[in-house]
Amino acid sequence: MSDVKTAETAAEAPVTKPAKPIAWPLGLAGVALVIAGSFLSWSYNGQILNDLSINFYPGGLQILAIIIALLSLVLLLAEKGPLTKLGSWLDATLGLRALGTGLALYMALVLVAITVQAHGLINVNPGGYVTTVGAVLLAVSGWMSPLRQLRDMSQARLPAWMEILTIGVLMAALLFMAAYALGLSDAWSFVLCLLFIATAATALFRSGAMTFVGHVGQRHRKVLTLGAFVAAFLFPFTQNGSDANMSIAGSVLVFSATAIGLNIVVGLAGLLDLGYIAFLGSGAYVAATLSTSAFATIGWKPPFLLVVLLGACVAAVLGLIIGSPTLRVSGDYLAIVTLGFGEIFRFSMFNLDGNNGPNLTNGPNGIPGIPDLELFGFNFGSGHTIAGIELGRFSNYYFLLLILVGGVVLAFSRLNDSRIGRGWVAIREDEKAAEAMGVNVFGLKLLAFAIGAFLAGLAGTIKAHQDGAVSPDQYIFLESAFLLAAIVLGGMGTIAGVLLGATILKLLPEKLRFFSEYRLLLFGLLLVLMMRFRPEGLVASKRRQLEFHEEDEALAVEIEEERLAVGEAK
Amino acid sequence: MRSVAAAALGGAVVAELGWVIFKALITKVEWPSAKLRIPFPQIDVVTGKALQVGGVTIQRSAIFTVAALAVCAVLLWFFINRTRIGRGMQAVSQDPDTARLMGINVDRIIVVAFALGAVLAAIAGVSQGLQNTNIEFRMGFLAGLKAFTAAVLGGIGNIYGAVVGGLVLGVVEAMATQYIPGQFGGSTWKDVWAFVILILVLVFRPQGLLGARVVDRA
Numbered sequence: 001m002s003d004v005k006t007a008e009t010a011a012e013a014p015v016t017k018p019a020k021p022i023a024w025p026l027g028l029a030g031v032a033l034v035i036a037g038s039f040l041s042w043s044y045n046g047q048i049l050n051d052l053s054i055n056f057y058p059g060g061l062q063i064l065a066i067i068i069a070l071l072s073l074v075l076l077l078a079e080k081g082p083l084t085k086l087g088s089w090l091d092a093t094l095g096l097r098a099l100g101t102g103l104a105l106y107m108a109l110v111l112v113a114i115t116v117q118a119h120g121l122i123n124v125n126p127g128g129y130v131t132t133v134g135a136v137l138l139a140v141s142g143w144m145s146p147l148r149q150l151r152d153m154s155q156a157r158l159p160a161w162m163e164i165l166t167i168g169v170l171m172a173a174l175l176f177m178a179a180y181a182l183g184l185s186d187a188w189s190f191v192l193c194l195l196f197i198a199t200a201a202t203a204l205f206r207s208g209a210m211t212f213v214g215h216v217g218q219r220h221r222k223v224l225t226l227g228a229f230v231a232a233f234l235f236p237f238t239q240n241g242s243d244a245n246m247s248i249a250g251s252v253l254v255f256s257a258t259a260i261g262l263n264i265v266v267g268l269a270g271l272l273d274l275g276y277i278a279f280l281g282s283g284a285y286v287a288a289t290l291s292t293s294a295f296a297t298i299g300w301k302p303p304f305l306l307v308v309l310l311g312a313c314v315a316a317v318l319g320l321i322i323g324s325p326t327l328r329v330s331g332d333y334l335a336i337v338t339l340g341f342g343e344i345f346r347f348s349m350f351n352l353d354g355n356n357g358p359n360l361t362n363g364p365n366g367i368p369g370i371p372d373l374e375l376f377g378f379n380f381g382s383g384h385t386i387a388g389i390e391l392g393r394f395s396n397y398y399f400l401l402l403i404l405v406g407g408v409v410l411a412f413s414r415l416n417d418s419r420i421g422r423g424w425v426a427i428r429e430d431e432k433a434a435e436a437m438g439v440n441v442f443g444l445k446l447l448a449f450a451i452g453a454f455l456a457g458l459a460g461t462i463k464a465h466q467d468g469a470v471s472p473d474q475y476i477f478l479e480s481a482f483l484l485a486a487i488v489l490g491g492m493g494t495i496a497g498v499l500l501g502a503t504i505l506k507l508l509p510e511k512l513r514f515f516s517e518y519r520l521l522l523f524g525l526l527l528v529l530m531m532r533f534r535p536e537g538l539v540a541s542k543r544r545q546l547e548f549h550e551e552d553e554a555l556a557v558e559i560e561e562e563r564l565a566v567g568e569a570k
Numbered sequence: 571m572r573s574v575a576a577a578a579l580g581g582a583v584v585a586e587l588g589w590v591i592f593k594a595l596i597t598k599v600e601w602p603s604a605k606l607r608i609p610f611p612q613i614d615v616v617t618g619k620a621l622q623v624g625g626v627t628i629q630r631s632a633i634f635t636v637a638a639l640a641v642c643a644v645l646l647w648f649f650i651n652r653t654r655i656g657r658g659m660q661a662v663s664q665d666p667d668t669a670r671l672m673g674i675n676v677d678r679i680i681v682v683a684f685a686l687g688a689v690l691a692a693i694a695g696v697s698q699g700l701q702n703t704n705i706e707f708r709m710g711f712l713a714g715l716k717a718f719t720a721a722v723l724g725g726i727g728n729i730y731g732a733v734v735g736g737l738v739l740g741v742v743e744a745m746a747t748q749y750i751p752g753q754f755g756g757s758t759w760k761d762v763w764a765f766v767i768l769i770l771v772l773v774f775r776p777q778g779l780l781g782a783r784v785v786d787r788a
Contacts, residue, residue, distance in 0.1 A: 115589065119589075119590070119593065120586055120589070120590075121582060121585065121586055121589075122586070324773075325769060325772060325773045328772065328773050328774075328776055329772050329773070329776055333722070333772055333776065336715075336718055336719075336722070336768065336772070337768070337769050337772055339715065340715070340719070340765035340768045340769055341765070341769070343712075343715065343761065343762075343765055344762050344765045344766065347758070347759070347761050347762045348762060350758070351758045351759055351762075356758045356759065357759075477711070
């Protein structure tokens with residue numbers, strides 16, 4: 001009880017540390033310098049970073065700097081100035097710190113990029129320096145400003161139409177940013193754009209704007225879900241249907257669907273599975289051997305809808321088989337069993353080539369030449385034009401995969417909210433206690449494996465047709481490790497987190513060619529750092545966050561209140 | 571203020587010069603490809619001509635491997651059972667919290683355990699290199715998996731178990747290649763059989779062949 005009381009008194013007392021009077025004008029000066037500098041030329045050489053060498057005509061990266069400056073201006077004015085009314089809701093100082101620090105980092109990277117590409121700091125024009133100084137001023141001003149007590153964001157309400165508009169604007173911004181980032185072919189520009197996105201996102205979260213969006217999202221849950229899907233469906237239209245980017249997006253979606261399937265096993269049921277890619281592989285191999293490819297080894301050619309079901313069911317049966325030892329083993333031992341299973345799958349696919357076993361998979365050559373899907377008379381291989389935009393083959397598969405991911409997300413969220421899902425979480429938290437409470441531990445574990453494998457098998461059947469070929473070396477241990485890394489990175493047991501993690505892990509190596517040589521090194525480093533500083537993942541479910549921060553009383557109280565509020569709402 | 575400006579200017583010039591020199595140097599180096607197989611150094615004593623003992627040919631590297639195994643096992647047994655750190659390691663493996671209460675530096679023990687494991691793995695790597703004459707950076711993955719299989723097979727936390735498990739695993743792999751009939755017996759399937767054994771052992775005898783102590787399986 002005493003903890004709660006101290007928290008209340010702390011809430012009443014104003015924060016004592018006074019503002020340095022210089023902080024606010026310093027911030028304004030920083031904003032002015034950043035904007036002024038962004039209108040000047042940054043580099044002498046026009047070949048670098050999509051041409052930043054023209055005065056009074058800001059290039060893409062300069063516009064990003066201006067956007068950050070404008071956001072900072074809003075926060076500054078919320079602190080003192082015409083927008084003070086916002087100030088009691090938004091945590092302007094924390095947001096300003098994030099923006100200032102991020103922008104300073106951004107400018108430092110810009111300078112490094114110019115230096116590295118043009119061989120010398122001499123190629124940086126005055127505009128670059130002016131903006132850098134402005135960014136540093138912004139950061140300094142942010143760190144000098146005082147922290148303040150805020151009002152509870154859950155009480156912030158706007159008219160319903162404005163809240164829905166907020167969601168719409170956010171989705172549009174997301175869509176625009178995704179399209180812009182994917183459109184960048186230059187690796188340095190892409191990295192800088194990512195840094196911009198990270199800075200803006202951090203600032204939005206820190207300043208509490210995202211908390212507001214979260215509350216709005218809870219009030220208009222359906223609008224939010226619908227908005228997200230509409231944005232995802234509109235995505236191919238932003239690229240002019242570019243096949244290169246859409247094939248990347250398609251592989252990201254396959255990866256996401258598989259990762260969500262794995263999230264059932266790992267995130268909900270708490271069973272570590274290191275051989276999960278085998279389920280994706282089995283789905284893909286079923287689809288390949290039953291396809292009309294000239295290299296398919298089975299004479300039977302059923303329609304695709306049947307193949308999808310068959311592939312998913314084969315994967316689910318394999319899931320049941322690999323799930324059955326879970327009665328006896330758990331923890332590290334289970335991880336090794338599943339790892340061994342993944343290797344068995346790979347070796348089997350490798351060896352079933354007619355020499356070392358019956359010819360089922362053509363061994364290391366795999367099954368190439370899988371034809372495009374044809375569903376209800378619609379051929380997925382042919383392009384078509386909608387609203388003047390040419391959509392190619394990969395856009396078609398993108399739409400199909402989007403529907404698949406939607407289904408997988410739906411299955412995951414419904415399961416998560418159901419009796420079964422609560423049983424899984426109970427097993428994850430304490431298996432013995434769950435068993436004592438009458439939870440059917442073994443049955444639920446098997447079910448987790450079967451459902452997860454089923455979803456992965458579904459994704460696999462589509463992946464086989466999208467790639468046009470299957471071969472054993474697509475389904476190596478490393479892929480399982482990446483799936484797991486996506487879940488851990490994004491946040492176990494959450495949907496948004498896994499989608500984010502899958503996107504990051506799949507998109508970066510595709511987009512950054514220079515990066516792909518070092519990707520294992522960098523991902524390893526990233527994971528180690530994540531485990532050290534944010535073990536709960538990028539998007540953490542609150543309850544799980546508490547497991548890693550047991551002494552955080554405020555968080556515990558917050559979770560308890562949230563639980564009560566949900567209980568009341570029901 | 572002037573001194574600061576001078577320092578900044580000096581710093582910029584030095585950075586610029588450093589960059590130019592760095593570029594000049596880095597382009598001169600010929601980087602080897604990590605993906606190639608690299609020949610392992612051959613030492614005459616351990617890789618020389620094979621020995622003939624009563625009609626049986628024995629490779630010198632095999633003798634080295636067996637000798638290394640014996641020496642390592644004895645040393646490890648001595649270390650675990652007779653030294654302070656080794657006994658601390660046993661205590662930590664049984665109950666870290668109580669071990670800490672008894673004044674054992676648990677973190678240090680764990681660090682030592684990792685280092686010791688790495689040393690043993692490195693010795694195994696050397697004998698692997700002597701036998702295969704070529705090494706490659708990816709060769710450790712499957713070996714590590716097999717190592718875990720062997721340890722589980724013998725019983726985790728049991729040195730004799732690890733040795734016995736490794737021997738059993740190797741013999742079973744060789745026998746599977748030889749005696750399993752039909753197309754599934756070839757040498758390409760031996761890794762599959764190793765993992766099948768792993769799974770079967772974990773399911774039916776999780777404590778391993780020699781594991782008397784009931785391991786609390788996390």
